[in-house]
Amino acid sequence: MRATLSLADTPFEDREFSWLWVIATGLYGVGDIVTTLALIGYIPAIDEGNLEMAVAVESFGLVGLIALKAVVFGACLAVSLWGARAGDRLVFYTPPALLAVVGAFTTAYNPRLLVGVA
Numbered sequence: 001m002r003a004t005l006s007l008a009d010t011p012f013e014d015r016e017f018s019w020l021w022v023i024a025t026g027l028y029g030v031g032d033i034v035t036t037l038a039l040i041g042y043i044p045a046i047d048e049g050n051l052e053m054a055v056a057v058e059s060f061g062l063v064g065l066i067a068l069k070a071v072v073f074g075a076c077l078a079v080s081l082w083g084a085r086a087g088d089r090l091v092f093y094t095p096p097a098l099l100a101v102v103g104a105f106t107t108a109y110n111p112r113l114l115v116g117v118a
Contacts, residue, residue, distance in 0.1 A: 010084040012092060017084070020096040021077065027103030033069060035110030037062065046113055073099065 007014050039046050040057060048054035056064030076095035083091025 007084050011087050012084050017080075020080075020093070024076075024096040024099040024103065025073075027107055028099040029069065029073060029103070031107030032103045032110070033066065035107055035114070036065065039110050039114055043114065 007017055036048070036053075040048060048057055053065065053068055056068040058064075060067065076099055080092055080095040083089075083094075
């Protein structure tokens with residue numbers, strides 16, 4: 001039997017779910033990764049502020065950064081899907097919202113570090 005990502009038996013819509021995760025992917029998955037890579041690649045004096053991320057980058061480079069982000073993203077996606085199946089609005093909406101907020105902050109903050117404003 002194959003697992004499905006359909007939300008047919010939940011109070012939530014597939015389209016809403018998709019848009020929430022597109023936003024989270026854009027801000028956390030793309031924006032944060034690109035700006036972090038720019039920082040650690042172009043400014044040697046700046047180190048990754050997140051200890052786990054710093055260890056991943058030091059140990060595995062770009063692959064470590066992306067892999068750790070993917071693990072966090074996957075865990076949040078799993079929690080959100082569990083919340084959808086349980087009919088829990090808080091658990092459904094919190095993971096993508098949290099990733100979007102963290103991604104928006106770092107996507108805005110990292111370039112400031114890059115140009116020396118912060």
